[in-house]
Amino acid sequence: MRIIVKCFAGCKDAVGAASVEVDLPAGTTVGEAFAELVDSYPGLASYDRSVMLAVNREYADRQSVLADGDELACIPPVSGGAESHPRR
Amino acid sequence: MSGRADSTLRGTIKRVYKITSEHIEPDALFEWSLKPHHGAVVTFAGTVRDHSDGRRTLRLEYEAYAEMAEAKMREVGEEIREKWGIEDVAMIHRVGTLEIGEISILISVATPHRKNAFEACSYAIDRVKQIVPVWKKEIRADGEREWVERNS
Numbered sequence: 001m002r003i004i005v006k007c008f009a010g011c012k013d014a015v016g017a018a019s020v021e022v023d024l025p026a027g028t029t030v031g032e033a034f035a036e037l038v039d040s041y042p043g044l045a046s047y048d049r050s051v052m053l054a055v056n057r058e059y060a061d062r063q064s065v066l067a068d069g070d071e072l073a074c075i076p077p078v079s080g081g082a083e084s085h086p087r088r
Numbered sequence: 089m090s091g092r093a094d095s096t097l098r099g100t101i102k103r104v105y106k107i108t109s110e111h112i113e114p115d116a117l118f119e120w121s122l123k124p125h126h127g128a129v130v131t132f133a134g135t136v137r138d139h140s141d142g143r144r145t146l147r148l149e150y151e152a153y154a155e156m157a158e159a160k161m162r163e164v165g166e167e168i169r170e171k172w173g174i175e176d177v178a179m180i181h182r183v184g185t186l187e188i189g190e191i192s193i194l195i196s197v198a199t200p201h202r203k204n205a206f207e208a209c210s211y212a213i214d215r216v217k218q219i220v221p222v223w224k225k226e227i228r229a230d231g232e233r234e235w236v237e238r239n240s
Contacts, residue, residue, distance in 0.1 A: 008153055009223035009235045050237070054221075057156040073153055073221070079236040080150070080157075080181060080193065080222025 001026055001068035003033060011051065011074040014043030024066065030055060031062030033072055050077050104178040105161035107154040107222075117178045117196035126176070128202035130209040134193040136186045140236075144229035150183045150192060153221040157181065164215045168197070171211070172204045179212065181222055192224070 003022050007015045015037070022040075024033055030053050038044045044051075053060055054073040066072065104120065114133055121129045136148050165177040176198040186192055195212045199205040216222075225235050 006153065008221065009151060009225070010237055012151075013235075054153075054156060057153075057159055059219075073156065075153065075221050076223065076235070076237045078217065078219070078221055079224050080152070080216060080220050 001028075001066070003028075003066055004069075004071045005033075005037065006071060006073040008074065009076045009079075011044060011047055011076050014047070015041045015074075026068075028066050029062060030060050030064045030066060030072065033066060034062070034074070037074070044074070047074070047076055051075060052077075103162070103165050103176070104180070105158050105165060106180045107152045107157050107183055108180055109182070109184045112180055112182055112191040112194050114191065114194070116180065117194055121176055121178060121196045121198035123176065123198065125200055126198045127200050128205045129196060129198045130202070130205040131197075132193075132195045132209050132213050133191045134213070136188050136190050136192060138188045140226055140228075145188070146227045146229055147188065148186045148192070149225040149227065150181075150186060151223050151225070152181065152183045154183070157220050157222055160220045161216065163219070164212055167215065168208045168212060172199075172208050174199055174204060174208050177208070177212065179216065181216070181220070183222070 001024055003024055005020050005022055007018060012018050034053060052075040054075055055064060056071050118129055118131060138145055161179045168174050168177050174197060178196045181193045195209055197205045197209045223235055225233055227233050
């Protein structure tokens with residue numbers, strides 16, 4: 001099956017593109033798809049713990065199973081609004 | 089979206105959730121929000137600050153997953169409706185290059201009485217920063233450019 005992957009902010013920089021298409025076996029989960037992406041784009045590895053993943057514009061857990069044509073988005077910790085979060 | 093254009097929406101649409109690449113005026117949502125049965129309009133404007141962690145910032149670049157961001161802002165509006173029964177909520181988030189002092193986000197909540205409006209507006213910006221997929225890159229005076237990706 002073919003999945004469209006959208007990448008934002010630092011994830012986009014790590015992949016080198018805002019959007020890529022990947023072919024994955026049927027039954028692939030969201031977490032497995034991200035692991036595949038890390039193999040192809042090692043710069044994504046640093047996002048493994050912090051990234052949120054969304055399927056068709058809704059946050060998804062890593063056990064969710066993908067379907068052909070799904071849009072998977074790699075969402076680094078968000079920083080919208082105005083003032084920065086304090087450093088931890 | 090300009091403030092003047094927004095005023096044409098007055099009375100016709102209850103909620104506005106928008107990602108825009110155009111300059112946001114502070115009163116862009118105010119005119120739209122104010123209706124005869126309201127006694128209070130609380131607006132929050134987030135603005136671009138000239139420093140971060142003790143370093144000077146020249147400007148910010150905002151990027152959004154626009155379709156999802158608008159859907160998530162709408163979700164925040166729905167939460168506000170459920171919690172306070174407030175119908176009139178509007179949010180605009182800017183993307184692109186923003187100079188110091190420009191508005192990055194404008195939120196407006198209009199209610200018959202002020203207390204709920206303050207609470208709901210504060211809730212709105214907190215939730216936006218949690219769930220709305222928007223990112224900023226700091227362009228610093230020292231030449232560094234860095235995405236701000238801190239866990240909240």
